[in-house]
Amino acid sequence: MGIFSILGLCLLTHFFLSLCFDFSILLFHGLLLQTKLPDYYEVWMDIACNLTHLIESRTLRDVVQKMPELSLHHLHSHRELRLARLALGIITMGYVWQEGQMAPVLPRNIAVPYCLLSQKLCLPPILVYADLVLANWKLKDPNGNIEVIFSLPGGETCSGFLIVSMLVEKAAGPGIMVCTSIVPIFHISTLYSSSVIGMNQWRNNPMLPNGLVYEDISDEPVLLSGGSAGQSSSIQCFDALLCVQHSDETAAFLAHIREYMPAPHQRLIHSLSGSLRDFIMSCSNPDLCRSYNSCITALLDLRNYHINTVAKYRLCTGGVGMALDSRGTGGSNIMGFLKTVRNNTQNALIAEPQEM
Numbered sequence: 001m002g003i004f005s006i007l008g009l010c011l012l013t014h015f016f017l018s019l020c021f022d023f024s025i026l027l028f029h030g031l032l033l034q035t036k037l038p039d040y041y042e043v044w045m046d047i048a049c050n051l052t053h054l055i056e057s058r059t060l061r062d063v064v065q066k067m068p069e070l071s072l073h074h075l076h077s078h079r080e081l082r083l084a085r086l087a088l089g090i091i092t093m094g095y096v097w098q099e100g101q102m103a104p105v106l107p108r109n110i111a112v113p114y115c116l117l118s119q120k121l122c123l124p125p126i127l128v129y130a131d132l133v134l135a136n137w138k139l140k141d142p143n144g145n146i147e148v149i150f151s152l153p154g155g156e157t158c159s160g161f162l163i164v165s166m167l168v169e170k171a172a173g174p175g176i177m178v179c180t181s182i183v184p185i186f187h188i189s190t191l192y193s194s195s196v197i198g199m200n201q202w203r204n205n206p207m208l209p210n211g212l213v214y215e216d217i218s219d220e221p222v223l224l225s226g227g228s229a230g231q232s233s234s235i236q237c238f239d240a241l242l243c244v245q246h247s248d249e250t251a252a253f254l255a256h257i258r259e260y261m262p263a264p265h266q267r268l269i270h271s272l273s274g275s276l277r278d279f280i281m282s283c284s285n286p287d288l289c290r291s292y293n294s295c296i297t298a299l300l301d302l303r304n305y306h307i308n309t310v311a312k313y314r315l316c317t318g319g320v321g322m323a324l325d326s327r328g329t330g331g332s333n334i335m336g337f338l339k340t341v342r343n344n345t346q347n348a349l350i351a352e353p354q355e356m
């Protein structure tokens with residue numbers, strides 16, 4: 001794409017953004033996920049809808065053990081597959097953690113359909129962000145307010161975490177639309193959020209040091225990472241397009257969590273990775289550099305906001321906050337990790353050429 005087209009597109013950014021925003025609202029509503037499965041899967045839906053009650057009454061494990069092993073043959077559309085995976089994912093998480101201590105083996109009546117379904121969707125057999133956030137919402141009213149399909153223990157607070165994360169994704173919509181429209185300069189300042197989510201990880205989780213055995217699927221325990229908003233593909237899309245370079249351990253961790261994103265999201269991130277920054281630097285055009293830097297600054301602000309939110313969360317939650325330090329990034333200090341990611345973002349800023 002020539003420099004004039006790019007400059008033209010820069011000038012039209014706001015126009016595009018308003019268009020994209022409208023479009024993303026449509027997309028958001030148009031992409032409403034499935035909230036029901038065929039009657040054959042009633043037992044999965046019933047358990048998933050009553051998860052909190054079953055965990056509190058400590059009956060979930062018994063109920064799951066008595067569950068019939070269902071076939072996947074009655075699931076037809078992608079949406080049904082995603083909803084079924086979400087239901088089995090939360091039942092699995094509840095089953096494993098019901099007693100606050102892990103169950104080392106997931107019984108075959110859930111392990112087999114869950115693993116087959118996950119294989120079909122190219123996702124690991126564990127709850128990921130794409131399940132709990134991207135597939136777990138529905139419209140609450142005609143005004144566009146949303147609510148979760150399945151709530152988790154933790155009540156409104158937990159649902160609030162999930163909904164805020166979904167709203168972050170919705171806010172990222174215009175930016176992603178611009179990325180995919182190959183408009184190289186965009187603003188993502190709408191990405192700000194004051195929210196939350198951070199779940200236990202099976203990998204590096206001291207309470208589950210050996211992972212989980214999926215009965216009749218794996219004889220050896222499988223170690224997987226638990227869901228986290230770090231698995232949001234939106235932020236990695238922005239990094240990729242803007243050519244933010246992450247270093248060694250940090251890059252390795254971000255690449256690792258990409259494996260927990262849906263395959264089309266991984267492909268999008270890959271296809272956005274290019275040489276936009278080199279191209280802009282080679283143009284020596286002050287407007288172009290400024291536009292690029294404003295995008296980086298918005299991403300930087302977002303990461304600073306996130307760091308502050310995590311710090312407040314650690315302060316407010318005390319012990320939970322302490323646990324955050326030893327989890328997630330292979331045991332390294334989480335705040336150190338987040339600050340490195342932030343600093344790498346800052347390093348992408350380009351020195352603006354002098355106006356002639």
Ligand code: HEM
Pocket residue numbers: 164165168169193194195196197198228229230231232235236303306309310313324327328329334337338341342
């Ligand atoms: C109280 C709220 C939050 C806490 C405590 C929290 C905690 C964390 C932690 C511990 C990590 C390190 C990586 C990991 O363990 O997975 C992380 C990374 C990350 N989080 Fe959050 N988070 C919160 C809210 C959010 C929200 C709402 C989003 C947006 C969807 C988000 C997006 C990310 C991203 C993209 C990363 C990867 C690092 C980066 O790209 O900067 N977080 N978060």
